[in-house]
Amino acid sequence: MNALRTAEVIAVGSELLGWTRLDTNSLFIADQLSRLGIELRAKAVVGDDRGRIQAMFTRALERADLVILTGGLGPTDDDLTREAIAGALGLELEEHEEITERIRRRFERRGAQMPEVNRRQAMVPRGAQWIPNANGSAPGLRLEVDGRLVVLLPGPPRELQPMLLDLCAPGGVIAEGAGAERLHRVSLFTTGLAESQVEALVQPIYSLWRTEEEPIETTILASPGQVELHLTLRGPDEAHARARLARALAALQAALGNAAYSTDGRRLPEVVLASLRARGHTIAAAESCTGGMLLERLTSIPGSSATVIGGVVAYSNDLKVDWLGVATAAIEAHGAVSEVVGAAMAEGIRARTGADVGVAITGIAGPDGGTAAKPVGTVVIAVSIAGQPLMVGTHLFAGDRDMVRVQATQAALNRVRLALQA
Amino acid sequence: MNALRTAEVIAVGSELLGWTRLDTNSLFIADQLSRLGIELRAKAVVGDDRGRIQAMFTRALERADLVILTGGLGPTDDDLTREAIAGALGLELEEHEEITERIRRRFERRGAQMPEVNRRQAMVPRGAQWIPNANGSAPGLRLEVDGRLVVLLPGPPRELQPMLLDLCAPGGVIAEGAGAERLHRVSLFTTGLAESQVEALVQPIYSLWRTEEEPIETTILASPGQVELHLTLRGPDEAHARARLARALAALQAALGNAAYSTDGRRLPEVVLASLRARGHTIAAAESCTGGMLLERLTSIPGSSATVIGGVVAYSNDLKVDWLGVATAAIEAHGAVSEVVGAAMAEGIRARTGADVGVAITGIAGPDGGTAAKPVGTVVIAVSIAGQPLMVGTHLFAGDRDMVRVQATQAALNRVRLALQA
Numbered sequence: 001m002n003a004l005r006t007a008e009v010i011a012v013g014s015e016l017l018g019w020t021r022l023d024t025n026s027l028f029i030a031d032q033l034s035r036l037g038i039e040l041r042a043k044a045v046v047g048d049d050r051g052r053i054q055a056m057f058t059r060a061l062e063r064a065d066l067v068i069l070t071g072g073l074g075p076t077d078d079d080l081t082r083e084a085i086a087g088a089l090g091l092e093l094e095e096h097e098e099i100t101e102r103i104r105r106r107f108e109r110r111g112a113q114m115p116e117v118n119r120r121q122a123m124v125p126r127g128a129q130w131i132p133n134a135n136g137s138a139p140g141l142r143l144e145v146d147g148r149l150v151v152l153l154p155g156p157p158r159e160l161q162p163m164l165l166d167l168c169a170p171g172g173v174i175a176e177g178a179g180a181e182r183l184h185r186v187s188l189f190t191t192g193l194a195e196s197q198v199e200a201l202v203q204p205i206y207s208l209w210r211t212e213e214e215p216i217e218t219t220i221l222a223s224p225g226q227v228e229l230h231l232t233l234r235g236p237d238e239a240h241a242r243a244r245l246a247r248a249l250a251a252l253q254a255a256l257g258n259a260a261y262s263t264d265g266r267r268l269p270e271v272v273l274a275s276l277r278a279r280g281h282t283i284a285a286a287e288s289c290t291g292g293m294l295l296e297r298l299t300s301i302p303g304s305s306a307t308v309i310g311g312v313v314a315y316s317n318d319l320k321v322d323w324l325g326v327a328t329a330a331i332e333a334h335g336a337v338s339e340v341v342g343a344a345m346a347e348g349i350r351a352r353t354g355a356d357v358g359v360a361i362t363g364i365a366g367p368d369g370g371t372a373a374k375p376v377g378t379v380v381i382a383v384s385i386a387g388q389p390l391m392v393g394t395h396l397f398a399g400d401r402d403m404v405r406v407q408a409t410q411a412a413l414n415r416v417r418l419a420l421q422a
Numbered sequence: 423m424n425a426l427r428t429a430e431v432i433a434v435g436s437e438l439l440g441w442t443r444l445d446t447n448s449l450f451i452a453d454q455l456s457r458l459g460i461e462l463r464a465k466a467v468v469g470d471d472r473g474r475i476q477a478m479f480t481r482a483l484e485r486a487d488l489v490i491l492t493g494g495l496g497p498t499d500d501d502l503t504r505e506a507i508a509g510a511l512g513l514e515l516e517e518h519e520e521i522t523e524r525i526r527r528r529f530e531r532r533g534a535q536m537p538e539v540n541r542r543q544a545m546v547p548r549g550a551q552w553i554p555n556a557n558g559s560a561p562g563l564r565l566e567v568d569g570r571l572v573v574l575l576p577g578p579p580r581e582l583q584p585m586l587l588d589l590c591a592p593g594g595v596i597a598e599g600a601g602a603e604r605l606h607r608v609s610l611f612t613t614g615l616a617e618s619q620v621e622a623l624v625q626p627i628y629s630l631w632r633t634e635e636e637p638i639e640t641t642i643l644a645s646p647g648q649v650e651l652h653l654t655l656r657g658p659d660e661a662h663a664r665a666r667l668a669r670a671l672a673a674l675q676a677a678l679g680n681a682a683y684s685t686d687g688r689r690l691p692e693v694v695l696a697s698l699r700a701r702g703h704t705i706a707a708a709e710s711c712t713g714g715m716l717l718e719r720l721t722s723i724p725g726s727s728a729t730v731i732g733g734v735v736a737y738s739n740d741l742k743v744d745w746l747g748v749a750t751a752a753i754e755a756h757g758a759v760s761e762v763v764g765a766a767m768a769e770g771i772r773a774r775t776g777a778d779v780g781v782a783i784t785g786i787a788g789p790d791g792g793t794a795a796k797p798v799g800t801v802v803i804a805v806s807i808a809g810q811p812l813m814v815g816t817h818l819f820a821g822d823r824d825m826v827r828v829q830a831t832q833a834a835l836n837r838v839r840l841a842l843q844a
Contacts, residue, residue: 017464019450019452022445027442041469043467059481290721291720291732293714299737310737310741311734312732315731319732353744366724367724402722
């Protein structure tokens with residue numbers, strides 16, 4: 001077999017050509033292949049049409065060392081990937097008794113009889129090897145064609161993912177074909193800085209890496225309230241690559257200071273929860289414009305119930321007064337979106353729940369409710385921790401309602417993170 | 423020009439071949455084209471490589487009446503779509519002074535000078551027409567090749583979308599080419615039933631439509647807590663098609679009864695909010711395992727602050743007692759996840775906030791915390807409305823933590839919806 005350096009992916013399924021569903025398997029495949037240093041050159045989606053699958057496959061096989069097809073391996077008439085590939089390569093399809101037996105037993109374990117139509121899933125192009133599927137009836141298939149590798153995998157992610165992981169693990173046919181060179185990757189997440197600010201701080205550093213003999217590639221990805229740096233380095237020596245990437249990360253962290261919060265892939269809620277846990281602290285939140293999003297993000301993490309007491313969504317002013325002890329006079333004098341009220345909310349939620357940390361968000365998410373003095377996107381964030389000075393600040397976030405809310409929760413989590421370091 | 427019946431889409435950009443980003447423009451394009459009755463036959467993603475763009479484009483043009491390329495129209499060296507298409511068609515690129523002027527003025531309006539490199543965006547293959555871009559410097563391009571239509575659009579969605587809408591609106595070149603036949607679409611959303619239950623109820627109905635002269639196609643899409651039916655009908659007579667689809671929807675609604683909650687694309691939080699608003703009711707929520715997700719979903723809708731008072735995320739038992747008035751004895755006797763406690767939470771949040779409707783969720787989202795009697799996925803939901811009997815019920819949801827939480831919020835919204843109808 002050729003060394004596997006380049007790959008193409010073809011997702012089969014008419015449902016993936018509509019306006020509701022994307023092929024997400026290709027992200028998982030790109031991730032796994034990139035770790036092995038295999039470059040994904042193109043990807044395509046084609047409907048359940050034998051001729052079109054065949055044409056797309058034939059072209060891909062002319063260009064890439066590895067072609068992966070996903071989907072179209074079910075038992076029904078519109079599952080045509082097996083037939084298309086056999087047709088394109090001029091191979092006969094043969095039933096493998098061993099596969100039929102496995103499918104039959106699978107049905108029997110559930111107290112059912114195998115429908116005759118499922119025999120189609122046991123059809124294998126002559127010379128191909130089949131790949132066991134622990135989570136479904138359709139086996140995968142793999143075959144070598146003029147030194148190139150063709151892999152067929154079922155479409156459902158929970159079936160495809162473990163099968164691909166096996167093929168890409170040491171000893172697996174894709175890992176062995178990929179050779180010694182690997183793509184080594186690290187990431188660094190920041191919050192509190194705009195993409196252009198991050199770029200200005202790190203560009204002078206990473207631009208030097210590009211011209212080295214084994215260049216480090218840097219990609220910047222921005223989403224609301226977060227800017228991520230992804231570093232990749234191609235090379236055969238893992239220890240050497242890891243050491244270089246660690247030095248590169250350290251240089252970026254030095255430049256970014258406190259804005260850098262994670263180099264191990266953990267997101268902000270996880271980092272904040274771990275930091276609270278390490279101090280034995282509990283947390284409670286009082287939210288207005290974010291309407292529960294901050295608490296939802298914190299409690300999305302398994303095991304958070306030991307650290308997150310809960311909190312109040314005080315959307316109305318009455319609730320801010322009755323439940324958090326905010327003074328009506330403060331709301332009247334300064335407005336519900338003010339540092340005075342935000343501070344009172346953070347102190348109120350901490351005092352009334354007995355939490356070690358109280359965090360509050362009050363703001364104007366839009367699209368309505370803005371004024372000249374407090375435009376849409378104005379958000380006050382306050383953090384109250386026993387024995388520490390109260391932290392409160394006003395932000396102005398850009399974007400639509402959802403973007404303002406996401407940025408507000410990021411900023412609140414970040415203020416808690418920084419307050420815990422103080 | 424040929425009638426436009428089939429299309430292919432090619433997204434250009436190496437960043438779309440990694441493990442972090444999907445091409446989402448193709449969903450928007452598929453949506454717009456399908457309304458015009460144009461079938462999207464295939465889509466592809468290719469990196470910033472002139473030869474590969476060219477090869478991919480050449481094949482697509484052999485197969486489809488309409489080829490849309492997105493991305494690669496920026497001013498830098500790795501923006502290669504213009505060059506690739508001109509190369510594939512053997513056309514010269516010429517600078518259009520009118521475009522250069524527009525870009526220059528765009529920069530001047532922001533008090534900046536146009537960088538020389540932006541002249542590349544004024545380069546047009548001979549014979550092509552350019553498409554103004556209101557939200558960016560890159561114009562789109564369109565040209566006819568042997569009766570087929572080629573359209574180049576910039577990659578950023580906020581630039582691409584209005585440009586494509588123009589092309590697909592009456593008088594636009596895609597709409598005019600598509601001819602009189604349109605794809606008419608309606609949808610129906612259900613909740614509270616599993617996909618197999620929905621299928622069993624509606625399959626006998628929609629299977630008859632398939633064999634009619636102008637068949638109605640039915641697609642079923644399932645996500646946690648929601649099953650959607652999408653109906654499409656191809657035909658030249660809009661009024662006739664709309665009337666048939668309305669009859670079809672009515673037949674499905676009759677079969678699905680109360681499980682059908684929307685035929686206008688509105689999701690459950692919007693439908694529930696509208697129903698509350700129509701009755702002049704306010705709502706408050708007490709959440710345990712969903713940790714704020716229910717309130718977050720309700721408040722994600724603009725204008726919700728008039729109806730949603732707020733609520734409590736009572737993750738700890740202390741908060742259930744102190745803030746909601748749940749009796750400690752009830753928690754000790756029945757457990758925090760019990761109908762007794764759920765009912766007390768719903769009544770407590772309503773009484774203490776003065777809301778017209780109180781809704782409560784308490785359950786075990788997992789992955790830990792399950793027992794033999796109350797496995798992971800057990801969720802109690804209660805709804806309290808003044809002057810109505812309290813509604814409370816226990817659900818068992820499958821899936822991971824996030825899936826359990828999403829299903830729990832769907833079920834809670836649905837119980838509110840049904841209680842308001844009572």
